[in-house]
Amino acid sequence: MSAPTLAAPAPALNPEARRRIGVFEGLGHSLTLAKRNLRYVARTPATLIDTVIQPVLFLLVFVFLFGGAISGGWQDYLQTLVPGLMVQITMYASMGTGMALSTDISKGVFDRFRSLPIARSAPLVGAVLGDIIRYVVAVTVLLLLAFALGFRIQTDPLSALLACVLVIVFGLTLCWLSVLVGMVVASPQAVPGVATAVILPLTFGSNIFADPQTMPHWLEVWTGINPVSYFVDTVRGLMIGGPVAEPLAVSLVAVAVCHAVLLPIAVRAYLRKVR
């Protein structure tokens, strides 16, 4: 059955032609996948339990159990603790990104996406975007409970809002660390363990829970190096008053450095999986 080739020429295929996915198309893919992550959260509220329970537990335990011991009265402690906890719980919430990606990879969902004509970055960007909602939920739960217990913003609503935005930016910075852990660790179950090992020294070795001046010298030095302390100072300044400019400058530099260092490493680890 050799048909005459002149009659019906095959559609001309340019061997150099190469379909690429535009930025906006890729963003569309990312948003679709972010929506999937949100739907996933709505479907299985259990995935949010960590995000919701952690702030509640931390707030209750530290305020009522240690508050009096640490600063002489739990009401005073509440004021200084809440801004710090905002930073801490966002760190924990950001660890979900790497876990979610790692789960997708191990379950084969990731390869399904990769077999579709979508932007290579879409599953990553989608996961990160979808996780913003987790930060928002965590911070909202914390603040609602804090207000109920008597926490008051002592600055103005705009500053407080800026503080919340900064906390979310902080979460987005750390989520690259989470992505990196998720890509490097073999199984999703291993992600929380490794992530906690990274987070613990960053959160407890900071000024979130106690005044560093009460700590041994080596720990005080560490809290002074730890960028988390500067973040906490910034958020405190914006919510309950105090110097903002200097800690904010240090914080922004830290965010920039983290992005410059972590982002390329995380994206490279991710692309190695994507290829």
Added chain:
Amino acid sequence: MDTCIQAVGLVKRFGGTTALDGVDLEVPTGSILGVLGPNGAGKTTAVRILATLSWPDEGSVRVAGHDALRDPVTVRGLIGLTGQYASVDEELTGRENLELIGQLLRMPSREWRARARELVERFDLVEAGNRPVKTYSGGMRRRIDLAASLVGRPRVLYLDEPTTGLDPRSRGDLWRIVRELADDGTTVLLTTQYLEEADELADRITVIDHGRVVAEGSPQELKRTTGSQTLHVRPVDSADIDRVAGLVTDLLGSRPVLSSDGTTITAPTDDPVLLSSLVRSLDQRAIATDELALRLPSLDDVFFSLTGRPLPDHTTEESPA
């Protein structure tokens, strides 16, 4: 017929091991190619390369005229992939999974809704479509995986061991669907460890072992490559079995094999007139037979003669106990 999938000289190494050692594959448009081989033969590695999920160290891949290595995005728009690794989201419902893929393919909302509805109906998942996939049985799970790969109406479908671990009924259901897809003009490449599956579905079969193609042809051609045919004789009265064995021995010059239940005699032969001679001898002695036939060897025999090993039995891998 023109070629839809063409892979030439695929080589893939993982560290020190060579998973593919120069594999050529060719699938004409609208046909089904069965890639047959034991676990670890390199089947999955080959499919992952053809589906742009993995890059070969050497070799070239063209799918529907497009270079899969240079222009993977276009190729991804033409293919559907179903395998243990390309899966659906267990937390979402079956329908949501299909809709998600429709959205990712940037279908208009009316179209992805309609397509998801159409697929759950076709795959008998209408009720299950509203349940999370994690509640599905094995057969339903494979059907939703296959449906997910069909959302974009692919011209080329890769099925990597689509029925491994399925019960015979679910397997039959899936075979029927694959045959329908091929009848509609979809080009199918399926890998399998099951000779029966390749025999049942494939127009052509490529046998892979240790990362190399060891045979290629239609199921009939492959069966013929082993050369000899097999004689099967089962007398009505099993008391006649010794006399039959004696007759066959006289004709062949060697003793035939008696089946373990003592009712059937089998013997390999290349002699084209054996059957007619045997019929005459049996007739003269008035021995009636239930079965008297020359058979082409099974694909099991083919695999054995090509590789010197039997294909792993599929029941052993699922129940190690």
